[in-house]
């Protein structure tokens with residue numbers, strides 16, 4: 001086992017914020033958040049999601065960073081270090097497994113984004129193009145999406161094989177500001193399209209009439225996914241922190257950046273959906289159909305379109321590396337593998353596990369999950385985000401709240417904390433609010449889903 005001393009750590013004070021925001025900001029903000037909001041009724045979902053971020057997302061983010069920094073270990077090793085000879089390491093194992101599943105389909109969607117770097121040229125320069133047809137044509141072909149899924153996985157493996165600091169930290173520094181600038185340009189175009197107002201009111205005026213327990217489950221699933229919580233990615237990144245780095249304030253920055261970018265994405269997409277006559281409930285194709293249509297309406301649209309999908313692919317990459325890093329850190333720490341070996345072997349296995357998700361739109365398009373009625377990619381997504389992530393977050397909260405103890409956690413969390421201090425309020429959230437909310441929402445939401 002590698003000792004914490006030899007372990008790499010973030011090179012600068014902002015290194016962690018950058019890397020953790022790189023993990024958080026990704027397809028979850030720009031691809032998943034808009035279509036979830038569109039499927040669950042707009043503003044009402046947005047509000048429930050924001051409440052989930054504050055009451056569950058932030059305290060759980062702090063919780064996971066604390067466990068990581070305290071132990072300097074991968075998720076499985078972290079639980080073993082804090083509760084030796086108990087079955088709690090299984091929570092870490094659940095996280096490693098979940099990361100596996102998420103990355104396998106995440107890479108498929110990231111592959112769509114890579115393909116759109118050139119598809120968007122067709123979509124913005126062809127007269128009378130049907131944007132939905134371009135997207136459906138792409139995902140229903142067999143080899144093209146597989147090819148891009150492979151390219152994306154290879155990129156992820158390449159960076160992880162390079163190591164934490166050189167590999168991860170470098171990329172996010174440039175990426176984050178560029179994404180924000182491009183989103184702002186898109187928002188300006190979208191809100192000035194004739195008919196955009198209807199989209200704005202859909203996004204901002206809540207109608208709670210449609211809210212069910214499924215809406216709540218979808219909102220906590222989105223909160224966990226977008227903040228990279230519940231599967232040890234943040235434990236792993238926290239494990240590369242040294243004691244002198246602050247936790248509660250850094251966590252607030254990461255949550256703020258991530259939420260801000262998701263909200264911006266909504267402002268770029270909803271006005272456009274209504275102005276251009278699309279449906280907000282288009283599902284996973286939503287941004288791939290809507291945004292190219294907006295680019296087609298812009299001066300220099302092709303150029304902006306290419307830039308956008310390059311950036312989205314990079315954002316996906318900085319998240320994907322955090323997913324692969326969890327599995328890799330575990331193999332290095334616990335099994336003594338080399339970094340290269342683990343990255344390559346895991347990359348190949350995860351690529352293979354993702355194949356059914358991509359074929360779910362072509363050869364396997366008839367296959368749906370009983371009760372859920374979703375295609376394979378949505379099925380991977382549903383189980384990972386509605387079950388495994390909240391469960392991982394819930395169990396980690398129970399572990400810290402009742403086994404390791406919030407007193408120990410607060411002490412560790414407040415070490416060198418300057419901007420925000422943890423107190424009993426945080427202990428209360430971790431011991432009561434987080435477990436009860438997640439527990440109740442999961443039970444009701446799952447029951448509601450399968451009872452039709």
Ligand code: PFF
Nearest residue numbers: 024026027028225226228233
């Ligand atoms: N947070 C990432 C996104 O929003 O795209 C996805 C993700 C990364 C989820 C890492 C979970 C994770 F551990």
